Amino acid sequence: MHCERVRELLSPYLDEALPAQDRSVLAAHLESCPGCARFAADLRRLARTLSAVGRQGTPPSLQVRLRRTLAGAQPPPSRRSARPPPWPRPRAAGWVARRAAPIMAACALTAVATWWLLSLAEPEARLQHDVLAAHMRALLQESPTQVASADTHWIKPWFSGRVDFSPSVTDLSAEGFLLLGARLDYVGDRRVGVLVYRRRQHSIDVFVWPNPGGNHRAARVVVRKGYTLVTWTRQGLTYWAISDLDPGELNTLQRLL
Amino acid sequence: MSSLPRFEQLALKHLEAAYNLAFWLVRSRPDAEDVVQDAYLRALRAFQNFHGDDMRPWLLAIVRHTAYRWLNNRRRAGNVISIEEAYQAPATRDPAEPADHAPNAEARLIGAVEQDYVVRALAELPPAFREVVVLREIEGLSYRDIAKVTGAPIGTVMSRLARGRRDLRQALIQLLAEDEPNAL
DSSP: OOHHHHHHHHHHHHTTOSOHHHHHHHHHHHHHOHHHHHHHHHHHHHHHHHHHHOSOOOOHHHHHHHHHHHHHTOOOTTTOOSOOOSSOOOOSHHHHHHHHHHHHHHHHHHHHHHHHHHHHHHHHHHHHHHHHHHHHHHHHSSOSOSEEOSOHHHHHHHHBTTBSSOOOOOOBGGGTBEEEEEEEEEETTEEEEEEEEEETTEEEEEEEEEOTTOOOEEEEEEEETTEEEEEEEETTEEEEEEESSOHHHHHHHHHHO | OOHHHHHHHHHGGGHHHHHHHHHHHHOOHHHHHHHHHHHHHHHHHTGGGOOSSOHHHHHHHHHHHHHHHHHHHHHHHTOOOOHHHHTSSOOOOOTTOOOSSOOOHHHHHHHHHHHHHHHHHHHHSOHHHHHHHIIIIITOOOHHHHHHHHTOOHHHHHHHHHHHHHHHHHHHHHHHHHTGGGOO
């Protein structure tokens, strides 16, 4: 038997998971091949060392925390069917008193941090909010498009006269993104163009508007309320794609557009 | 539906195994605690689907699934933590581990150093190999049970384990060579 093959089989050999005939062939090889014998000795030593390392010590508090969580998670089914909160609920008033101070401090800290983050990320967060809201509204309508066509040469001229820029419209049906059509929407205090694609049962909106001073910006992915948002800026146009597709697939679309 | 006492009785027995697997997948103690908590809640909700006498593979499969979801979210959020950070405190081990022959102090020291290297090398294995090595070498699971936990066929388990052990050996040789000047 070749050494390469022997070394593959050594692992099950040491676990005694090898059929008898392979076992004896392997044992004979190990007798005669010092290299493989050394390899086998190393694997044995590795196994010994790993079992000496043993399990990571479980924190003693974990069991207590788990018992409390599990008890809180199992309401009598007749009374409540909603999903219970995953955190333990206080049992006695004393608990509240003892925990109140740190909790209030944490709340205050969170509030400050939130305010700080919001003030930093406000324009971006507002856009995300607008895009998400526009997408949701479109899903509520009977049709997400004002003009329904898979023909790029129909969609592109439709935009002229309706918006002050001309988005590039690409046919991606070969890649599994079906062009359904287009519509206008209102995002970030301005009128924007929307290309509507479909992939399997997932609806995708691609919002486009001009960003004259905008430098080229690589795609960024955000997940909000279970929806994936991807944004990028290219050739003076800012794009926001949104869908309930997973981020990988939406990124594919981003690369194709 | 008073399944909670029965669930607790069966599931808490495997808490150490669950935490160990979670730790080796997410490589962070606080995250491992959250993963275990989340996994046990999921297990409780799915408990009526559990039929059988050995709960460990079923439970560990849920822990594993939860840990991977956790990792995905963490990657998406961009908080990737370093292994160094995750593994600052080596597990507290009783220095007087039962051994077949009483080792002298020096041998014990060498043993501890070697364990440290192995832990570092294991932490850097890709997860698909790391998990089978942990389940086999630390948890002592059979190939069949590892297949149940990972959802992979036994043949795949076997080859991942072989590859994991081989890579671990290679990584150890490398670590030892790097530290050669400071070797004992």
